[in-house]
Amino acid sequence: MTRSDDKRSHLSMLMRVIAVLFAFTLVAAACGGDDDDSTSTSDEPADQPADEAADEPADEPADEPADEPADEPAAEDPYDAAFNELLAAAQEEGECTIYSSNNGDNLNIIADVVEDAYGIDVTMVRMVDGDTIARIDVELETDTAGADLVIMASKSWVNDNIGNYLDPTASPEIAGLGEYNAEVYVKDNYFEVGAAVLTFAWNTDLVPDGISDIDELLDPAFADGKVGLIDVAIAPVIVDFYLWVEETYGEEYLPSLAAQEPRIYPSSFPTGEALIAGEIYATIFATPSQLVPAAAEGAPVDFGFSTKGAWGAKYFGLIPRTAANPACAALVANYMLTAEGQETLMGAAGTVVPTPSSFILNENVRDQDLAAQQPGPVAEYNAKWDEWFR
Numbered sequence: 001m002t003r004s005d006d007k008r009s010h011l012s013m014l015m016r017v018i019a020v021l022f023a024f025t026l027v028a029a030a031c032g033g034d035d036d037d038s039t040s041t042s043d044e045p046a047d048q049p050a051d052e053a054a055d056e057p058a059d060e061p062a063d064e065p066a067d068e069p070a071d072e073p074a075a076e077d078p079y080d081a082a083f084n085e086l087l088a089a090a091q092e093e094g095e096c097t098i099y100s101s102n103n104g105d106n107l108n109i110i111a112d113v114v115e116d117a118y119g120i121d122v123t124m125v126r127m128v129d130g131d132t133i134a135r136i137d138v139e140l141e142t143d144t145a146g147a148d149l150v151i152m153a154s155k156s157w158v159n160d161n162i163g164n165y166l167d168p169t170a171s172p173e174i175a176g177l178g179e180y181n182a183e184v185y186v187k188d189n190y191f192e193v194g195a196a197v198l199t200f201a202w203n204t205d206l207v208p209d210g211i212s213d214i215d216e217l218l219d220p221a222f223a224d225g226k227v228g229l230i231d232v233a234i235a236p237v238i239v240d241f242y243l244w245v246e247e248t249y250g251e252e253y254l255p256s257l258a259a260q261e262p263r264i265y266p267s268s269f270p271t272g273e274a275l276i277a278g279e280i281y282a283t284i285f286a287t288p289s290q291l292v293p294a295a296a297e298g299a300p301v302d303f304g305f306s307t308k309g310a311w312g313a314k315y316f317g318l319i320p321r322t323a324a325n326p327a328c329a330a331l332v333a334n335y336m337l338t339a340e341g342q343e344t345l346m347g348a349a350g351t352v353v354p355t356p357s358s359f360i361l362n363e364n365v366r367d368q369d370l371a372a373q374q375p376g377p378v379a380e381y382n383a384k385w386d387e388w389f390r
Helices: 007-031 041-072 078-093 104-118 130-144 155-160 212-216 236-249 254-258 269-278 288-296 326-336 341-344 375-389
Strands: 095-100 121-126 151-152 190-203 228-229 263-267 283-285 301-306 311-318
Touching: 007 121, 078 104, 078 326, 095 104, 095 130, 095 283, 095 288, 095 326, 104 121, 104 311, 104 326, 104 341, 121 190, 130 151, 151 326, 155 190, 155 236, 155 311, 190 269, 212 236, 212 254, 212 283, 236 254, 236 311, 236 375, 254 375, 263 269, 269 283, 269 288, 283 288, 288 301, 326 341
Parallel strands: 095 121, 095 151, 228 263, 228 283
Antiparallel strands: 151 311, 190 283, 190 301, 190 311
């Protein structure tokens, strides 16, 4: 078909106008005008400008700041940093010696854990407080290395010797970086380790009905050596226990109990052993931390708590100034103050952090009457006690 030149010219112009209008419509759609759901009949021209405009500015700034922080090393946790520094110092020392009146079996487990985990030799010397005080006094007076860590319940001695302790805060727990409440439990370079909660107990074979409180031990059925007592002379803290008994059960209770002719033992642990063996029927001074595992293994023992309350002896830890291995001492103390260490060391007793088997937190254990534990009052009370029981 042939067309005239004029028609071709008009048609060409019309097509150019349509093309311009069509291109303008595409550009407007790409720039996102109104929320128009209509789409272009040609996908390529519409999509390409939108992708380029969105991708080019977004990719470059987003990549650069995201990469910079990832390249920086993560800061070391303060607890881990303090612990690693302590561990290195303790391993350089290589050994330490602990004097403690805690349960000997529990102490040996602590020693094994520390030795296996960190390659350090730990010697546990289990002594009653009276023997510990006699030995550590000599070491301090002669500037002789012996104990690297001391744990005892005689707060009067601890208070009287505050100037003889090293700073224990190389331990991250004692420094307040862990679960241990350093604000409550750390005082003047010594620290609370737990509490021996003492209460009445009985042999279930010999006393199948059990007892509900210690006043039942005045029954004639418990006469002639069937009741076990702890010797008041072993440590000043025991004076506080007997004072609590008098305050709770009346001043006539102990003289009446003395008439039952009880057996006297040098600490709670031989008392517990006598109870397990059936040597005695009952006692007013037993530690659940000893009896719970014994009962779990089949020993015929049980214990109870009076509605009038229970007495506990807080344990205090210190690093004497004569310690040859203070870092190792702080490392052992640090483990003792963790939940795992408390469960092993204190067991069913008073603890400084919550554990599955603890009965009470240390902050809720009665504070001792320190005035009654001074040499004069202690000697006076011991003489009165001896008149009753010896």
